[in-house]
Amino acid sequence: MEELSHWIDGKRVAGTSGRFADVFNPATGEVQARVPLASKDELDHAVARAAEAQRAWGATNPQKRARVMMAAVALINRDMDKLAEKLSSEHGKTFVDAKGDVQRGLEVIEFCIGAPHLLKGEFTDSAGPGIDMYSMRQPLGVVAGITPFNFPAMIPLWKMGPALACGNAMILKPSERDPSVPLMLAEIFKEAGLPDGVLQVVNGDKESVDAILDNETIQAVGFVGSTPIAHYIYSRGCAAGKRVQCFGGAKNHMIIMPDADMDQAADALVGAGYGAAGERCMAISVAVPVGDGTADALRERLVPKIEALKVGPYTAGDDVDYGPVVTAAAKENILRLVESGIEQGAELVVDGRDFKLQGYEDGFFVGPHLFDHVTPEMEIYRKEIFGPVLSMVRAASYEEAIGLAMDHEYGNGTAIFTRDGDAARDFANRINIGMVGINVPIPVPLAYHTFGGWKKSGFGDLNQHGPDAFKFYSRTKTVTSRWPSGIKQGAAFNFKAMD
Secondary structure: EOOOOOOEEOEEEOOOOOOEEEEEEOOOOOOEEEEEOOOOOHHHHHHHHHHHHHHHHHHHHHHHHHHHHHHHHOOOOOHHHHHHHHHHHHOOOOOOOHHHHHHHHHHHHHHHHHHHHHHOOOOEEEEEOOOOEEEEEEOOEEEEEEOEEEEOHHHHHHHHHHHHHHEEEEEEEOOOOOOHHHHHHHHHHHHOOOOOOOOEEEOOOOOHHHEEEOOOOEEEEEOOOOHHHHHHHHHHEEEHOOEEEEEEEOOOEEEEEEOOOOOHHHHHHHHHHHHHHOOOOEEEEEEEEOHHHHHOOOOOHHHHHHHOOOOOHHHHHHHOOEOOOHHHHHHHHHHHHHHHHHOOEEEEEEEOOOOOOOOOOOOOOOOOOOOOOOOOOOOHOOOOOOOEEEEEEEEEOOHHHHHHHHHOEEEEEEEEEOOHHHHHHHHHHOOOOEEEEEEOOOOOOOOOOOOOOOOOEOOOOEEEEOOOHHOOOOEEEEEEOOOOOOOOOOOOOOOOOOO
């Protein structure tokens, strides 16, 4: 069995805490590796070493830092298949989906090549007699990223790219469920020219998270995961005086208007609802058809598509639509929520509870489920299931449909399918949700825009990637400058204008 490590000072380092977590192959249920769980002392040591390395890295000009990003892009493309293979083996998602995971992270690193432009300040000539004013963006120092299991390449890259490009050192604490890809990425950044110690990958659990939040050297923390943990990290991190951004759970609604292309809507729902076994914070988990006629037409198209889904291990290649969920506990929780839906009166139209895959009986596979006649008080509607379960909530009108999405506690993503431009424009303007799709089922912005949810899906003022990331990982200093001109001013005791 493979024993994994931390990445400290540019090399793999064995854990010393004596604590380990099992890393499973979700397709077989077998333990394939052990990952060390860092103690507070190990975390603090990594931070101290990062602080030493950051001084020179922060003083490196942005153009040279951007060249490291450029080199990393080439190396990640070179190793794309190797990264995706390892990602699939630990997470369970299909090989094609795993490559997409890496690719969407890579796009943020490509954006970070523009760091010299993004870090430019402002300048005002002659703000007053002989006075110039200018601002500069400077790194924070040491920052931390705490990333989830469902995107073990994308979200670490979303965190490390802007943080490093801004001149910070980063402590990355990836998910202990699939930790190998972040370690591989650290090796790639070293090969790209990143100095040792500037990126430290420290594997761990809650003890490591608390050590990050308590460490006074760490100036900022970025987190992606469940809402309860996001709230905990945000509250504790802010109380410690850190800059914090946290992204939590989701319950994403897709509204289907009567004029929508039903075949297009059904295809979109199947891909957005069941891709990656539903383990996406941007997955569509609630379909809201407007009117019973729309609901019946949509259901008629959905059922055969869902029943035809192919579930299997990533090694089956293109013959698989989605793979297993990440752990046995995740599978158990999904099936428990399915049972609650039945008990609370929802109609289980497609039943995947008895799904078994020959030769993989011990794997964490969950068959696809479709519920109809779901109501807002049901547990399957209120909670994020994070599995291959789609719920249909029938709405009598557009206003009722939009009200469902607006009243839900989560506000990560949403979509509307319609041919009516007025309805689409109204929806985009009124909806209190951070990311909106119009005939687009998974509205994840590209790297040069920003990603973030509202309500209980996001905590903090600044979002992930795009210009917001450079604002989050840097701070502004403003300088007011006057050079002697031979004019004697005399002492000033009042706060006066510069004119």
